[in-house]
Amino acid sequence: MAGGIVEKPASAQVVHPTVHYLNATKGFKNWLVTLDHKRIAMMYLCAVSFALLLGGFWAIVLRTELLAPHDDVILSNAWYNKAFTLHGAVMVFLFIIPGIPASLGNFILPMQLGAKDLALPRVNLFSWYLYVMGLILFVGILVLGGLDTGWTLYPPYSVGGGSEHKAVWLNLIFAYTAVFILGFSSILTGLNFIATMHKLRPKDMGMYDMPLFLWALYATSLIQVLATPVVGLTLGLSLIEHLFNIGIFDPRYGGDPVLYQHFFWFYSHPAVYIMVLPAMGVQSELIATFSRKHVFGYKAIAWSSIAIAAIGFIVWGHHMFVSGQSPAAGIIFSLLTYFVAIPSAIKVFNWVATLYKGAIDFKAPMIYALAFMYLFGIGGLTGLFLASIANNVHLHDTYFVIAHFHMVMVGSVLTGFLGGVHYWWPKMTGRMYNETLGRIAAVMVFIGFNVTFMPQFVAGTRGMPRRYANYLDEFTTFHQVSTIGAYILGAAVLLQVGYLLHSLIKGRKAPPNPWGAASLEWQATSPPDFHNFLEKPITMGAYDFENWEYVSEEAGYVLKREVIETGKSLVKAH
Amino acid sequence: MMADLALGNFAGLPLAQQAGGSFWFPPQASDVAAGVDFTYDLILWLCIVFFIGICGATLYFMVKYRKRPGHKEEATSTHNTRLELAWSIIPLALLMVVFGVSTYWYLRIVTPPSDNVREVEVTAKQWNWTFTYRGDGLPAGKSYMVVGELHLVRDEAYQMVMTTPQNDVIHSMFIPAFRVKQDCVPGRYNKLWFRAIKAPQDDGLEYYDLFCTEYCGNDHSLMLARVFVHDTKAEWAAAVIEAADIGRLDPVDRGKSIYDQNCKSCHTVNGDPSTGPSWKGMWGREEEMADGTKLTIDENYVRESVLQPGAKIVKGFPNAMTPFTWGDQTDVAIEGIVAYMKTLKD
Ligand code: HEM
Ligand SMILES: [Cu+2]
Numbered sequence: 001m002a003g004g005i006v007e008k009p010a011s012a013q014v015v016h017p018t019v020h021y022l023n024a025t026k027g028f029k030n031w032l033v034t035l036d037h038k039r040i041a042m043m044y045l046c047a048v049s050f051a052l053l054l055g056g057f058w059a060i061v062l063r064t065e066l067l068a069p070h071d072d073v074i075l076s077n078a079w080y081n082k083a084f085t086l087h088g089a090v091m092v093f094l095f096i097i098p099g100i101p102a103s104l105g106n107f108i109l110p111m112q113l114g115a116k117d118l119a120l121p122r123v124n125l126f127s128w129y130l131y132v133m134g135l136i137l138f139v140g141i142l143v144l145g146g147l148d149t150g151w152t153l154y155p156p157y158s159v160g161g162g163s164e165h166k167a168v169w170l171n172l173i174f175a176y177t178a179v180f181i182l183g184f185s186s187i188l189t190g191l192n193f194i195a196t197m198h199k200l201r202p203k204d205m206g207m208y209d210m211p212l213f214l215w216a217l218y219a220t221s222l223i224q225v226l227a228t229p230v231v232g233l234t235l236g237l238s239l240i241e242h243l244f245n246i247g248i249f250d251p252r253y254g255g256d257p258v259l260y261q262h263f264f265w266f267y268s269h270p271a272v273y274i275m276v277l278p279a280m281g282v283q284s285e286l287i288a289t290f291s292r293k294h295v296f297g298y299k300a301i302a303w304s305s306i307a308i309a310a311i312g313f314i315v316w317g318h319h320m321f322v323s324g325q326s327p328a329a330g331i332i333f334s335l336l337t338y339f340v341a342i343p344s345a346i347k348v349f350n351w352v353a354t355l356y357k358g359a360i361d362f363k364a365p366m367i368y369a370l371a372f373m374y375l376f377g378i379g380g381l382t383g384l385f386l387a388s389i390a391n392n393v394h395l396h397d398t399y400f401v402i403a404h405f406h407m408v409m410v411g412s413v414l415t416g417f418l419g420g421v422h423y424w425w426p427k428m429t430g431r432m433y434n435e436t437l438g439r440i441a442a443v444m445v446f447i448g449f450n451v452t453f454m455p456q457f458v459a460g461t462r463g464m465p466r467r468y469a470n471y472l473d474e475f476t477t478f479h480q481v482s483t484i485g486a487y488i489l490g491a492a493v494l495l496q497v498g499y500l501l502h503s504l505i506k507g508r509k510a511p512p513n514p515w516g517a518a519s520l521e522w523q524a525t526s527p528p529d530f531h532n533f534l535e536k537p538i539t540m541g542a543y544d545f546e547n548w549e550y551v552s553e554e555a556g557y558v559l560k561r562e563v564i565e566t567g568k569s570l571v572k573a574h
Numbered sequence: 575m576m577a578d579l580a581l582g583n584f585a586g587l588p589l590a591q592q593a594g595g596s597f598w599f600p601p602q603a604s605d606v607a608a609g610v611d612f613t614y615d616l617i618l619w620l621c622i623v624f625f626i627g628i629c630g631a632t633l634y635f636m637v638k639y640r641k642r643p644g645h646k647e648e649a650t651s652t653h654n655t656r657l658e659l660a661w662s663i664i665p666l667a668l669l670m671v672v673f674g675v676s677t678y679w680y681l682r683i684v685t686p687p688s689d690n691v692r693e694v695e696v697t698a699k700q701w702n703w704t705f706t707y708r709g710d711g712l713p714a715g716k717s718y719m720v721v722g723e724l725h726l727v728r729d730e731a732y733q734m735v736m737t738t739p740q741n742d743v744i745h746s747m748f749i750p751a752f753r754v755k756q757d758c759v760p761g762r763y764n765k766l767w768f769r770a771i772k773a774p775q776d777d778g779l780e781y782y783d784l785f786c787t788e789y790c791g792n793d794h795s796l797m798l799a800r801v802f803v804h805d806t807k808a809e810w811a812a813a814v815i816e817a818a819d820i821g822r823l824d825p826v827d828r829g830k831s832i833y834d835q836n837c838k839s840c841h842t843v844n845g846d847p848s849t850g851p852s853w854k855g856m857w858g859r860e861e862e863m864a865d866g867t868k869l870t871i872d873e874n875y876v877r878e879s880v881l882q883p884g885a886k887i888v889k890g891f892p893n894a895m896t897p898f899t900w901g902d903q904t905d906v907a908i909e910g911i912v913a914y915m916k917t918l919k920d
Contacts, residue, residue, distance in 0.1 A: 077792050077793060077794075077795065077796075078792050081789075081791070081792065081794075148791070149789075150789050154744060154788075154789070156741075156742075156743050156744070156760060157743040157744070157789070157790065157791060161741060161742060161743045161760070162700045162741070162742050162743040162790065162791055162839075251740055251759075251760040251761035252740060252741055254761070256761070256762075257744060257759060257760065257761075258759060258762075291635075291639070291647065292647040293647055293649075293650070294649070294652045295652070296650075296652060296653065297652075297653045297654075297658050298652060298653065299653065300653070300658050322746065322755045322756050322757055323757050323759070324756075324757055324759055324762060324764045327680070327681070327684045330680070331677050331680065334673065334676065334677070334680075335673055338666075338669040338670070338672075338673055339666075341665075341669065342662055342665060342666050342669075345624075345661070345662075345665055346658070346661065346662055348628060349628075349658075349661045350658075352628055352631050352632055352635070353657075355631075355632065355635035355636070355639065356635060356639070356650060357639060357647060357648040357650050358635070358639050358647045359639060359640075359641040359645055359646060359647040360635065360636055360639050360640050360641055361641040362636075362640070362641075370632065370636065373628065373629075373632055374629055374632070377624075377625055377628050377629065378625070381621040381624065381625060382621075384617050384620075384621065384669070384672070385614065385617050385618075385621075388613055388614075388617055388672060388673075388676035389676055389677060389680040390606075390609070390610050390613050390675075390676045390677070390678075390679035390680040390683060391610060391613055391614050391617070391676065393610075393680070393683055393753065393754060393755050394610060394750070394753040394754075394755065396755060396787070397746065397748070397755075397787040397788065398748075398787065458597070458598065461598045461599055461614075462595070462598070462599065462600055462750065463600055463748070463750030463751075463783065463785065465748065465785045465786070465787040465795075466787075466789075467789040467794060467795075468794065468795035469794075469795045470795040470796060471795065472783065545647075
């Protein structure tokens, strides 16, 4: 692309557009049938945020119940079990898995490619409807069916095994159908992303010129497409089992419940990387932008995402070391699990190295990114204790596991999500959130998080089992401190909801590029035009911050004169 | 069928204080515990070194390169193959060492000694543990079932042969002080062995905790048991015989314990009909039988229903119950059931 037409102002110089994607057409109906990836992304953002708040509500309920060792503080044992199922299932299937790709990914991916939309806009809308269907079905079955099986849905308990338990197999079928519909929504989004990155990437942008967020989404999409069908398979087998009484998972028909666990983790272990990879992608963008440095070890970060995706498929047995699986299998799974830790470590080292000699700006998204480094550090490192098979025997199904996966799922994925939402908020809504409150909330999340989960590690090593509505007196202090932390976290989330919504009405209008980031979405207006870019953006390296210069708070960063005139990045390709 | 001798601790077990051990762990009471904890410490120290490295560098950069007037970022090289290889290969090598140590101890955990292993049969059910002991100094030809109490002799190896009834759910036996855990799966026999090298009294405790760590429904968190370690076989045998004697329990407790063990899967105590009629309010009531006759629920009817359940069936319920006997303790057992039923009168 050439810089022939220099007279026309580059889109970045239109500071506040009057017509943009949010108001291009009006009315509820226009939103519901929209094919615009940005509107679909915003609808996803609303839906997944709803799921986050719903899951969060149940978390607070659970932690309140655990304030005292063996009284029913607010819940009976039966209700406690329902509450932790609701919490886990909603968080995992409705928030953490789809969260970042469907909302932030949907909005940003085409724009980072300088494209007008995803390759398959109709499929995109369809996937949103599938998600909403899945959400309604799932929350419906969780509440009406009174599911109390935990998010893992292990048979025979989940199919009505045992006494005084009326969770008939239909509940399992419905729950799996919901997960499958949700999974299908993920598959479609994944396919769409892969197609878009291959087909709509500008000719002068190679795979290695893409922002790392896109590499992360690429790896995520691969896993989604390959792993999710296993959910359908499990559903199919359960159906066959119960319609024809053929023993597959249910011991009452001669089936093997451990086989179910293999199926479940064959999907759900890769799923943990579906969760974390997009957050790692956000992390790469935030660290680079707010230290104004090219990401260190770009290729290593890009390929470590792919490596994680690949190795992630062969470690599922580490959830089953004490299930009755053979010791030889256990040892092999333990070895493979160590391999998956290495690409994660590489990413962390690269992010730290990126900070070196930068100019680090502690904006709210950057506070999340720095918190991510610390929390993912703990989450990943505690994975090593669990991967150690001798220690896993002791730690499995204790609070140590709870603390480990919350460090990664909340500490990293939620932090990545919140960091990303703050970072792209000006772009998505055209408004700036209140930076002071943003920073306060970010620090509260960090503190609340540590107070909640650090004590759980020690409770776990001392032997506190998970999914316990009552516990021994000696664990009381751990639980009470943890509950206080949860309240701090809850308060931080409410504060965020407050100031983010407030900014929609009262927030300062956002310039096109408030942060000085270099990926292409920042060349569009805030909020972007219906067609994303007023004119074709100038292709440049995702981390060529030198092309932008700071003007004022009002105007943010603008492209340097030479860049506009030549239509080329000032930075030579690396 | 010969029913379990139900007794000891069940749901509603007093949740006592368990202390002792180090900051991280309960006491090291089995011969593998110290090795497992050593592996933990090894990983812990590696993690501390890496964590301090990562966070220390981050903090240092945060301060040194914070954005401020007069400070500008400097372009640095965007990759460095040697450095990147180093920070991939060194951690991998360290992890392989950890893997080796860990696998060594894991093999110790899962490989029982080849001889002199005593067996205990374990049945895990919603929501209690039954341990069956025989031989080894106990009167010949008799077996002793104890609910909620695992009795061991110090320095002797024990193998748990664990199962769960076909229509029950998965449970998992976890003894933190021994650092061992194993799932009990319906339709399978899983094994778990350990050797206690310490007794709870050495740490000023009465017993070690045993937890169920596979989620199993309503009272999962109450599915606990106590582990006792005796110094001599004679003490052990005496303790087992005493624990298995249901007559020493108060009749109501005895009845409740039998109910939890044997009856709970088909009879509720909250008034909801299940496979069989609920026990709530049943005592002293007049019921219509399947053949149209009426009778009052009293000691005689209860005794008959336990020993020959098919003889008279309450109208509307299937003839689905198996007969129960408790050997020479049958009378004491039925006395307990009756006493417990009376407490459910209203
Ligand atoms: C450094 C890499 C990691 C390693 C070595 C690792 C290792 C493990 C191991 C061995 C377990 C099994 C624990 C048990 O149940 O006994 C486990 C559980 C788990 N991990 Fe990780 N992990 C890592 C990173 C992650 C990440 C990035 C996520 C998600 C974002 C994650 C999410 C989970 C979850 C959800 C569970 C438990 C699920 C459940 O039982 O409900 N882990 N991890
Ligand atoms: Cu896993």
